[in-house]
Amino acid sequence: MKKMKKALAMLMVLTMVCAMFAACGTKNANSNKIASTSGGKIFRIYCWNTEFQDRFNEYYASKIPADVKVEWVINPNEDNVYQTKLDEALQKQESAAPEDRIDLFLIEADYALKYVGTDYTLNVIKDVGLTEKDLSQQYQYTKDVVTSNGALKGVSWQSCPMGFLYRRSMAKAVLGTDDPDQVQEMLSDWTKFDDVAAKMKAAGNFMLSGYDDDYRVFANNKKQPWVDSNKKIVIDDQIKQWVSQTKTYTDKGYNNKASLWSAESTAQMANDGKVFGYFGPGWFMDFCFMSYTLDDPNGEKEIGNGGFGDWAMCKGPQGSYWGGTWICGAAGTDNLDIVKDIMLTMTCNKDTLVKITNKFGDFTNSVAAMEEIANSDYGYPFLGGQNHIKVLLDSAQDIHISAASPFDQTMTEKLQLSMKDYFEGVITEQQAWDNFYTEVLGKHPELSK
Numbered sequence: 017m018k019k020m021k022k023a024l025a026m027l028m029v030l031t032m033v034c035a036m037f038a039a040c041g042t043k044n045a046n047s048n049k050i051a052s053t054s055g056g057k058i059f060r061i062y063c064w065n066t067e068f069q070d071r072f073n074e075y076y077a078s079k080i081p082a083d084v085k086v087e088w089v090i091n092p093n094e095d096n097v098y099q100t101k102l103d104e105a106l107q108k109q110e111s112a113a114p115e116d117r118i119d120l121f122l123i124e125a126d127y128a129l130k131y132v133g134t135d136y137t138l139n140v141i142k143d144v145g146l147t148e149k150d151l152s153q154q155y156q157y158t159k160d161v162v163t164s165n166g167a168l169k170g171v172s173w174q175s176c177p178m179g180f181l182y183r184r185s186m187a188k189a190v191l192g193t194d195d196p197d198q199v200q201e202m203l204s205d206w207t208k209f210d211d212v213a214a215k216m217k218a219a220g221n222f223m224l225s226g227y228d229d230d231y232r233v234f235a236n237n238k239k240q241p242w243v244d245s246n247k248k249i250v251i252d253d254q255i256k257q258w259v260s261q262t263k264t265y266t267d268k269g270y271n272n273k274a275s276l277w278s279a280e281s282t283a284q285m286a287n288d289g290k291v292f293g294y295f296g297p298g299w300f301m302d303f304c305f306m307s308y309t310l311d312d313p314n315g316e317k318e319i320g321n322g323g324f325g326d327w328a329m330c331k332g333p334q335g336s337y338w339g340g341t342w343i344c345g346a347a348g349t350d351n352l353d354i355v356k357d358i359m360l361t362m363t364c365n366k367d368t369l370v371k372i373t374n375k376f377g378d379f380t381n382s383v384a385a386m387e388e389i390a391n392s393d394y395g396y397p398f399l400g401g402q403n404h405i406k407v408l409l410d411s412a413q414d415i416h417i418s419a420a421s422p423f424d425q426t427m428t429e430k431l432q433l434s435m436k437d438y439f440e441g442v443i444t445e446q447q448a449w450d451n452f453y454t455e456v457l458g459k460h461p462e463l464s465k
Contacts (some may be wrong), residue, residue, distance in 0.1 A: 226274030335414025
């Protein structure tokens, strides 16, 4: 998926991957292989793209015992293919031959509760054997996402606070500065954000790419879950604010009327694009965004190649997070020792997490590691040498998941789909809400309006 094939072919590939990120451990990421394993000779991992695979190959693969083969089963997120294939495999897990079983599988925040609330996932502490001390430096919200009935059922190498990625050159031209602190002051609340949007429009630019760009900022600041204890659908004020703001931005031409992950959206990331900024966490910048900013996606990632270096990051109006990937041990694995060591090395070892940040720009899941990097001379070349970890550290303080529910994925997808016709002026807002309820209740008849 790059910009336009190399565009079309590359565009389709990356769209699949994206649409769809004091040391707590005692192991050294570069220590020797696990000495032996009494388990199976196939270690099977289910996931939906190569993000974890890239990091696994870089920082863990050498520790796999010589007589064990790692088998990756990768299915795309689109059309729910990944979850469908995973569900089919998990349902066969108990009766499957040991070498045919899943050992590890990955999940995302939007549907985490679907899996962590079942017996298909191992208890990280009681079953896998990690300790509270091992996990002590992980951000609390990353534990809360995958906790069910008091049991921690997964771990992540990343924490995903979001920032606002903006063009330095456009900021200088329109706002008079590209300095992240000064730009942040101009965008520190939604009223100021609207004022800058008007300035960008007057200069012939768009503040945002489209309808869904800032949805997560609002949705992650909800005070109420989508569904209450009586299984009634609840529309939080933050969701109403997103709908109102997006309609205004569409009518005034402040956005480019694009949908998330669409060709119209990614095309505007190019060096000659007219969109001022995009909200996103570390994984979005590294794994999805950067390629589209380059004139030559296959060339060196360096100043002079398209927009490389012409971007910066500030916090924006509200702290928030987007997604993330969690590693779950599959019940029935015959390689529990490897499962445990992967979790320790990839999510609890400070040295490993620092290396991941330095190489990939991820905001990793270690308070100590991120504070260390935030207070260092670290600079990310794509952002013109800016230390974006310091920005994301501020956003991370605001993250809470008190409003999470098992229905988040359905609500997000159906809301964005239903509201698009309203934003484009095809139907009224009430018709859009009616369509939303029809879609949700068709999938979850146990709920009510």
